[in-house]
Amino acid sequence: MLTAILAVASNNFWMPERSASTVSGDVDGLYNFVYYLSLFFFLLITFLLVVFIIKYRHKEGEGERESAAGHSTALELTWTIIPTVLVLVIFYYGFRGFLDMMVEPPNSYEVMVNGKTWNWTFTYEGQYVSDDGKLHIPVNTPIRFVLSSNDVIHSLFMPAFRVKKDVVPGRYNRFWVEATEVGESDIYCAEYCGKGHSQMLTHVVVHSKEDFARWFENMKDWTRTKSPLVAGEQMYHTRGCEQCHSVDGRQGTGPTWKDMFGNQIQLAGGGTVVADENYIRESILYPNAKIHQGFPNPSPMPSFLGQLNDNDIMALISYMKSISVHFKGDLAPFKQLLKPGATSGPTTAATTTQPAGGGGGGGNAAGAGTKR
Amino acid sequence: MSANIGAIPITTDRAPEQPGHGGDNYLTHDKGIMSWLFTLDHKRIGVMYMVVVCLAFALGGTFAVLLRTMLLHPAAHDAPGAQDSYNFYNHVFTLHGAVMVFMFIIPAIPAVLGNFVLPMMLGAKDVAFPRLNLLSFHIYVLGAIFFTYVLLSGVLHAAFGINMPGGWGLDTGWTFYTPYSSSTSQGAVAVATLGAFILGFSSILTGVNFIATLHMLRPKGMTWFRMPLFLWALYATSLIQILATPVLAITLLLLTAERVLGVGIFDPKLGGDPVLYQHFFWFYSHPAVYIMILPGMGVISEIVSTFSRRHIFGYNFIAISSVAIALLGFIVWGHHLFVSGQSPMANSIFSLLTFSVAIPSAIKVFNWTATLYKADIRLKTPFLYAAGFIMLFTVGGLTGLFLGSLSVDIHLTDTYFVVAHFHYVMVGSMLFAFLGGMYYWWPKMFGRMYHENTGRIAAAIIFVGFNLTFFPQFIMGSRGMPRRYASYPIQFVSFHHASTMGAYTMGVGLTLAAFNLLHALKRGKPAPANPWGGNTLEWRTPSPPPHDNFKETPVAGDPYDLHGWKQLPGKDEWVLVKEEHRTVDGPPHDPTAAPSPTTH
Numbered sequence: 001m002l003t004a005i006l007a008v009a010s011n012n013f014w015m016p017e018r019s020a021s022t023v024s025g026d027v028d029g030l031y032n033f034v035y036y037l038s039l040f041f042f043l044l045i046t047f048l049l050v051v052f053i054i055k056y057r058h059k060e061g062e063g064e065r066e067s068a069a070g071h072s073t074a075l076e077l078t079w080t081i082i083p084t085v086l087v088l089v090i091f092y093y094g095f096r097g098f099l100d101m102m103v104e105p106p107n108s109y110e111v112m113v114n115g116k117t118w119n120w121t122f123t124y125e126g127q128y129v130s131d132d133g134k135l136h137i138p139v140n141t142p143i144r145f146v147l148s149s150n151d152v153i154h155s156l157f158m159p160a161f162r163v164k165k166d167v168v169p170g171r172y173n174r175f176w177v178e179a180t181e182v183g184e185s186d187i188y189c190a191e192y193c194g195k196g197h198s199q200m201l202t203h204v205v206v207h208s209k210e211d212f213a214r215w216f217e218n219m220k221d222w223t224r225t226k227s228p229l230v231a232g233e234q235m236y237h238t239r240g241c242e243q244c245h246s247v248d249g250r251q252g253t254g255p256t257w258k259d260m261f262g263n264q265i266q267l268a269g270g271g272t273v274v275a276d277e278n279y280i281r282e283s284i285l286y287p288n289a290k291i292h293q294g295f296p297n298p299s300p301m302p303s304f305l306g307q308l309n310d311n312d313i314m315a316l317i318s319y320m321k322s323i324s325v326h327f328k329g330d331l332a333p334f335k336q337l338l339k340p341g342a343t344s345g346p347t348t349a350a351t352t353t354q355p356a357g358g359g360g361g362g363g364n365a366a367g368a369g370t371k372r
Numbered sequence: 373m374s375a376n377i378g379a380i381p382i383t384t385d386r387a388p389e390q391p392g393h394g395g396d397n398y399l400t401h402d403k404g405i406m407s408w409l410f411t412l413d414h415k416r417i418g419v420m421y422m423v424v425v426c427l428a429f430a431l432g433g434t435f436a437v438l439l440r441t442m443l444l445h446p447a448a449h450d451a452p453g454a455q456d457s458y459n460f461y462n463h464v465f466t467l468h469g470a471v472m473v474f475m476f477i478i479p480a481i482p483a484v485l486g487n488f489v490l491p492m493m494l495g496a497k498d499v500a501f502p503r504l505n506l507l508s509f510h511i512y513v514l515g516a517i518f519f520t521y522v523l524l525s526g527v528l529h530a531a532f533g534i535n536m537p538g539g540w541g542l543d544t545g546w547t548f549y550t551p552y553s554s555s556t557s558q559g560a561v562a563v564a565t566l567g568a569f570i571l572g573f574s575s576i577l578t579g580v581n582f583i584a585t586l587h588m589l590r591p592k593g594m595t596w597f598r599m600p601l602f603l604w605a606l607y608a609t610s611l612i613q614i615l616a617t618p619v620l621a622i623t624l625l626l627l628t629a630e631r632v633l634g635v636g637i638f639d640p641k642l643g644g645d646p647v648l649y650q651h652f653f654w655f656y657s658h659p660a661v662y663i664m665i666l667p668g669m670g671v672i673s674e675i676v677s678t679f680s681r682r683h684i685f686g687y688n689f690i691a692i693s694s695v696a697i698a699l700l701g702f703i704v705w706g707h708h709l710f711v712s713g714q715s716p717m718a719n720s721i722f723s724l725l726t727f728s729v730a731i732p733s734a735i736k737v738f739n740w741t742a743t744l745y746k747a748d749i750r751l752k753t754p755f756l757y758a759a760g761f762i763m764l765f766t767v768g769g770l771t772g773l774f775l776g777s778l779s780v781d782i783h784l785t786d787t788y789f790v791v792a793h794f795h796y797v798m799v800g801s802m803l804f805a806f807l808g809g810m811y812y813w814w815p816k817m818f819g820r821m822y823h824e825n826t827g828r829i830a831a832a833i834i835f836v837g838f839n840l841t842f843f844p845q846f847i848m849g850s851r852g853m854p855r856r857y858a859s860y861p862i863q864f865v866s867f868h869h870a871s872t873m874g875a876y877t878m879g880v881g882l883t884l885a886a887f888n889l890l891h892a893l894k895r896g897k898p899a900p901a902n903p904w905g906g907n908t909l910e911w912r913t914p915s916p917p918p919h920d921n922f923k924e925t926p927v928a929g930d931p932y933d934l935h936g937w938k939q940l941p942g943k944d945e946w947v948l949v950k951e952e953h954r955t956v957d958g959p960p961h962d963p964t965a966a967p968s969p970t971t972h
Contacts, residue, residue: 014850014851015850015851016851016852026779027779027780027783030777030779030780031780031783031850034773034780037770038770038771038773038774041766041770042763042766042767045737045741045763045766046763046766048741048744049741049744049762049763052741052744052745052747053744053751053759056680056744056745056746056747056748056749057749057751058681058748058749058751070684070685070687071688072685072686075686075738075742076686076735076739079734079738080731080735083730083731083734084731087727087730087731087773087776088727090773090777091723091724091727093777093779094723094776094777094778094779094780094781095720095723095777096779097777097778097779098716098719098720098723098778098779098782099716100779101779101782102716151551151555152555153549153551153552153646155711155786157786157854159783159851159852162779163782163783164783164785164786165711165713166712166713168646168712169551169640170641170643170644170645170646171640171645171647173712173713186861188854189854190785190786190854190855191549191786192545192552192855192856194543195455195459195462195543195858196458197458197462197857197858198458198854198856198857198859198860199458199859201861250452252455300555
């Protein structure tokens with residue numbers, strides 16, 4: 001019985017499998033201390049309750065029992081003082097662990113984290129955005145996170161590291177963490193942020209320092225080294241577009257991208273607009289400027305102003321063109337750059353439906369892609 | 373004193389009061405629907421509260437079952453219809469939380485049991501301000517209709533695309549955090565806060581009424597420290613209600629000012645701070661947590677003493693701890709904001725203060741347990757709920773220690789661990805106390821006995837179902853499962869299965885418990901004046917009580933001196949053999965020993 005309880009109580013049972021930061025050991029230690037203490041008091045109360053109920057149960061025909069004392073100052077003081085001391089001990093260790101989390105080591109490596117509905121972006125050295133939407137960090141290096149939100153409150157939660165911090169619009173929250181093991185684990189959004197809250201997930205990948213340096217060099221300029229089309233499709237997945245916009249014709253929270261480019265769009269409040277480069281750019285930067293009829297007004301879409309540069313926007317537009325029958329240009333030169341086997345359903349659809357012929361759109365995208 | 377019930381002949385100068393069946397009682401005193409809707413009788417108001425509160429519970433409970441069903445399987449975001457189902461889920465959990473908190477848990481015990489029992493425990497005819505009491509009920513109904521409309525219109529829209537006029541709808545969770553709540557559907561946060569405030573205003577009126585009643589209408593012989601503990605609990609609760617609820621009004625005013633005048637208060641776009649809203653919200657809602665649990669603790673004190681046939685142990689400590697919890701409850705709200713960016717200094721102070729609440733809570737648990745020592749326990753349904761309460765409240769309280777300690781809370785906050793913790797306190801404790809209280813006072817309210825074994829079985833099913841629902845949530849929470857997730861990572865699926873099965877089990881148990889009470893209304897055996905042998909004054913008048921409660925104003929003694937009451941052999945009926953018998957050790961404050969410092 002006791003061994004069963006101990007097995008159940010062991011750290012692996014209660015806490016996330018991985019305990020992979022400099023503070024996670026302390027947190028688990030305090031958790032276990034409180035756990036055993038609680039278990040003791042729970043079993044004590046339950047034991048007394050059950051024993052008293054069995055022993056002092058009323059039996060038919062039995063005379064009245066001699067009454068026990070109704071009050072005992074000594075007992076009251078005992079069960080006031082002992083819990084007081086115990087909770088002070090718990091407070092002290094919790095406080096100390098918390099201070100360790102608060103005091104940031106010097107020379108930590110900074111990653112800027114931006115949360116928006118419903119996607120995380122991780123920016124390194126002030127300009128390079130993680131290309132696969134995951135957080136990559138080197139092992140045994142203190143990382144300082146600066147958190148910002150574009151819209152509502154989110155919370156960056158990394159269970160394997162036992163850390164969490166709210167991402168609050170209008171202020172920069174900070175925390176730091178130092179990973180102690182190489183490996184990949186979950187990142188959750190822990191503050192309710194709407195429809196896609198439970199999909200605001202990604203991973204933290206802890207590399208050895210050498211691997212991290214290699215990853216960083218490869219990633220650094222990815223929107224410039226890849227073709228706009230490839231970059232656009234990748235950004236569709238990693239920058240949160242796919243949370244609301246489908247590419248297969250289903251209408252989600254936002255309009256589908258399939259066959260959107262070049263199409264006539266009915267606006268809420270009357271009027272139409274052709275979904276050209278200008279319209280799309282405007283909608284990405286100022287989502288409320290023109291609202292597509294039949295979709296929420298005001299738009300729940302966060303503004304990407306300052307989040308996506310012109311380069312990124314052109315890449316996204318190229319991707320939209322590739323999946324629209326209304327686009328009359330030719331993207332063929334870029335399609336050859338697509339890796340075989342990559343998710344190419346939409347692009348092949350574009351190939352078969354597009355009449356061949358030179359077009360300004362394609363050239364435009366090419367220009368943006370090769371500039372700088 | 374050891375007397376054998378069989379040995380002494382039951383001859384009393386006061387014949388046991390006859391049950392009020394057929395005779396004039398508060399249920400038969402006036403006829404017609406208007407005599408109910410506009411009654412000034414606290415008992416009828418209590419019964420009407422019971423009907424509306426139980427409807428609210430049924431609504432919130434149905435949605436709990438619905439959301440647990442939706443969580444049986446995680447839906448991938450690219451599955452057909454997944455987006456709509458997430459939206460629907462968000463409306464459902466918001467409705468469940470908001471209805472349960474504002475329409476059920478907060479008013480349940482004070483407004484239903486408090487209204488019915490408080491004046492009778494004082495031997496009084498009514499509360500101090502009967503008209504205010506009726507107004508409070510009308511405001512509650514108005515608030516309940518408004519709040520339900522706001523919430524249901526959103527659910528209907530999410531599920532069927534029905535646009536209700538005004539169609540607000542809330543998908544914000546019961547905490548209405550800005551800026552999410554101000555950015556989705558128009559002005560949802562102001563409407564929701566208005567709804568919560570209307571409901572809160574009704575509880576202010578009840579609180580004022582109870583405080584005045586307890587100050588003015590205590591009978592001869594009832595000093596402060598001879599008040600039944602349920603009344604101490606209601607007194608502490610009322611203090612919180614009148615002090616904390618106005619903060620909701622301030623919040624509402626600020627939200628309106630922000631919206632109408634464009635002053636930046638909570639909205640970061642206008643230069644406001646969304647975390648400020650959390651401070652305001654919890655400055656009301658954390659004390660409100662104690663509004664929810666304190667009356668339950670009072671009910672348990674009554675039940676534990678009556679059914680163990682024993683003077684409650686440590687009366688003074690239990691009484692004072694209620695007031696201590698009420699006061700300390702005001703200064704711990706910041707523990708909801710440990711990861712919000714609140715300063716480390718504030719976090720540390722709030723953590724320390726939070727632990728202080730653990731002490732009076734622990735004192736109560738130890739005293740209830742000690743009351744059972746050398747007792748003569750009757751395992752009736754109310755006592756089973758009380759025993760369940762003690763165990764579940766112990767779990768709920770102890771898991772609070774994890775959340776109070778700063779470093780551990782950083783990991784646990786906003787996970788299912790928190791969900792499990794507060795359900796152990798809100799459902800495991802408060803709901804158990806409410807059900808225990810309903811079964812305890814049901815014979816008094818309606819003059820009918822419920823079926824004992826059915827009641828026991830229902831209590832056992834609810835206990836098992838409850839633990840099956842919420843214990844797995846501790847495990848998945850500490851393993852990292854965030855709360856308010858419409859879908860979830862696959863490693864948590866077995867815990868969610870168990871939890872959903874538990875919810876179904878609980879649903880069956882609750883239905884049985886409710887059926888048992890309703891069945892008793894028509895088919896139950898007539899209840900005597902005192903079916904349990906309690907010594908608080910409400911047991912000294914027939915069941916159901918007459919319109920004026922008492923034929924003659926009773927004189928109060930020690931409410932827990934149960935030795936004067938003897939059970940009639942083989943019956944659920946107790947009669948007063950000897951007035952004012954003193955136990956060997958005496959009551960905690962023997963008024964004959966020294967003049968009491970606080971006289972009524």
